Amino acid sequence: MAEPVPTGPCVLLSGGIGGAKLALGLDRLLPRGALTVIANTGDDFRHLGLDISPDLDTLMYTLAGLVNPHTGWGLREESWQFMAALGELGGETWFQLGDRDLATHVERTRRLAAGESLAAITQAFCARLGVTSRLLPMSDARVATRVATDAGLLDFQDYFVRQRAEPVVRGLHYDGAASAPVLPEALAALADPGLTAILIAPSNPWLSIAPLLAMPALRAALAAARAPVVAISPIVGGAAIKGPTAKIMRELGLEVHNAVLARHDQGLIDGLILDRVDAPDVAAIEALGVRAATTATVMRTLEDRIALAAFALRFATTLH
Amino acid sequence: MAEPVPTGPCVLLSGGIGGAKLALGLDRLLPRGALTVIANTGDDFRHLGLDISPDLDTLMYTLAGLVNPHTGWGLREESWQFMAALGELGGETWFQLGDRDLATHVERTRRLAAGESLAAITQAFCARLGVTSRLLPMSDARVATRVATDAGLLDFQDYFVRQRAEPVVRGLHYDGAASAPVLPEALAALADPGLTAILIAPSNPWLSIAPLLAMPALRAALAAARAPVVAISPIVGGAAIKGPTAKIMRELGLEVHNAVLARHDQGLIDGLILDRVDAPDVAAIEALGVRAATTATVMRTLEDRIALAAFALRFATTLH
Numbered sequence: 016m017a018e019p020v021p022t023g024p025c026v027l028l029s030g031g032i033g034g035a036k037l038a039l040g041l042d043r044l045l046p047r048g049a050l051t052v053i054a055n056t057g058d059d060f061r062h063l064g065l066d067i068s069p070d071l072d073t074l075m076y077t078l079a080g081l082v083n084p085h086t087g088w089g090l091r092e093e094s095w096q097f098m099a100a101l102g103e104l105g106g107e108t109w110f111q112l113g114d115r116d117l118a119t120h121v122e123r124t125r126r127l128a129a130g131e132s133l134a135a136i137t138q139a140f141c142a143r144l145g146v147t148s149r150l151l152p153m154s155d156a157r158v159a160t161r162v163a164t165d166a167g168l169l170d171f172q173d174y175f176v177r178q179r180a181e182p183v184v185r186g187l188h189y190d191g192a193a194s195a196p197v198l199p200e201a202l203a204a205l206a207d208p209g210l211t212a213i214l215i216a217p218s219n220p221w222l223s224i225a226p227l228l229a230m231p232a233l234r235a236a237l238a239a240a241r242a243p244v245v246a247i248s249p250i251v252g253g254a255a256i257k258g259p260t261a262k263i264m265r266e267l268g269l270e271v272h273n274a275v276l277a278r279h280d281q282g283l284i285d286g287l288i289l290d291r292v293d294a295p296d297v298a299a300i301e302a303l304g305v306r307a308a309t310t311a312t313v314m315r316t317l318e319d320r321i322a323l324a325a326f327a328l329r330f331a332t333t334l335h
Numbered sequence: 336m337a338e339p340v341p342t343g344p345c346v347l348l349s350g351g352i353g354g355a356k357l358a359l360g361l362d363r364l365l366p367r368g369a370l371t372v373i374a375n376t377g378d379d380f381r382h383l384g385l386d387i388s389p390d391l392d393t394l395m396y397t398l399a400g401l402v403n404p405h406t407g408w409g410l411r412e413e414s415w416q417f418m419a420a421l422g423e424l425g426g427e428t429w430f431q432l433g434d435r436d437l438a439t440h441v442e443r444t445r446r447l448a449a450g451e452s453l454a455a456i457t458q459a460f461c462a463r464l465g466v467t468s469r470l471l472p473m474s475d476a477r478v479a480t481r482v483a484t485d486a487g488l489l490d491f492q493d494y495f496v497r498q499r500a501e502p503v504v505r506g507l508h509y510d511g512a513a514s515a516p517v518l519p520e521a522l523a524a525l526a527d528p529g530l531t532a533i534l535i536a537p538s539n540p541w542l543s544i545a546p547l548l549a550m551p552a553l554r555a556a557l558a559a560a561r562a563p564v565v566a567i568s569p570i571v572g573g574a575a576i577k578g579p580t581a582k583i584m585r586e587l588g589l590e591v592h593n594a595v596l597a598r599h600d601q602g603l604i605d606g607l608i609l610d611r612v613d614a615p616d617v618a619a620i621e622a623l624g625v626r627a628a629t630t631a632t633v634m635r636t637l638e639d640r641i642a643l644a645a646f647a648l649r650f651a652t653t654l655h
Binding site for chain 1: 383384385410413414416417418419420421423424425426433434435436437438439441442444445448459460463464
């Protein structure tokens, strides 16, 4: 495709690590301020008395160019003196908090307690760190993903980090999602008549994207938007690029297949981008009324991120 | 004096840096567990959402052999990544919190919020850090030193750290001291019939010791104790060894003189230890009914700390 990349405004719904890669590609590709990222906050939790927003922070650090390139989360050149000392005092060390990262949590906790909104605090942090794309939490209200497993109903981070996503998933709950208000800025961005696309990042569909889509106002805004809604699949060749997506799908009794994702989001998405290795799936997906396109979706380098961002935007314009 | 050093139990009332030096001397001199330190908590404050107990921590780190020898507070080999990142986010950086030190505050804050007492948390931390002397906060209840100055009524750390003790002091308040319960363990230690001495550390009399003595139950316990009460003066040659003691005395209209300290504590202390340079003050102090003795009171080395501890205990036995 040699057409120019559309440079109008774009909205990305995103979780953490995988979504942040695409967010970075869009951020570097588009003019300053054209990108709005609406971030999952279903992973947010209170730990050690601190308010922690893992996906927001991963997106913020990634867009600021500060993320640890080896892990995809946390800060590059981080130190771990706090965690070491906490362990010596007998504190809980299963959730890793680096010394510099800790400043984000301490300052966010302080400002939340002082009555500032999560959105306002995120905006202030982004301004300090030089992030020019707009990063919005999906809500200022609390939404908590909880995982029903064979080991009981677990808080998200207990399941995901402490128990390394090992328990067998029976179902997922997004507590508070039904009533959590979507930010007015997010609704305005989605309703923008000049919007090029609403993209859904290749984040974990059940853990990272589902909490967003569990908010009725956000679902309604996607349905009402004039811009096409395009998801990028995190399933490549019958496996997840990263993380427990495939494991969870199997545990939920679903086939690990892009057509399953397309059916899951049928009526909500206009298009689905697959990796080239999944070109054989295109017909099955298009039979569901979802347009499909293939490209290289595994993002290893910054160029990969920018190329996938450009592909997604070009593809979206064909769906207008 | 060549008499053996009494090795029975001893109680020290102490503030932070200066007091911690004597605490260390006593800790190293006495059998394990013989020393009980009752620490000023009037400096305690909530900062960045964290519950910070500066004097308790200085004592704990000192007794654990972990204190920064250059500053007398904080941890040795500390790193400052958290503070740097907090500054980048626009947070408040006037109160220095090292990366390892931060674990103490985060874990204490979490445990206080979970309903544990400050005394129990301090005991648990000391056990983890290998402190065998008993370190007690003066109360589990909140006592807050506030400083009336020409710049208004200031919270202690605002006056002491943020404004570097520069405002002119008009008066001091120990909010909550009149009603704060003294710990039963502290009262039991003070009433121990086998106690060698109750020592008052050469900490700032107005900022560090006065909050302790502002608690009626502690004052009463000193008056009722069979053990002699011996203070070590922080005034050497008409100046303070360290900190704003002399400045505050002048601002309060007091002469910077050991006799002024003796008169201030008349009826409460049985003895006052002065530096050798202040030998001419002995007569004036003894005229007030306070026994006085002189030795080297400036503690530069561990040997200085142990020597002063031994001197104080021997002097106390002469007052029984």
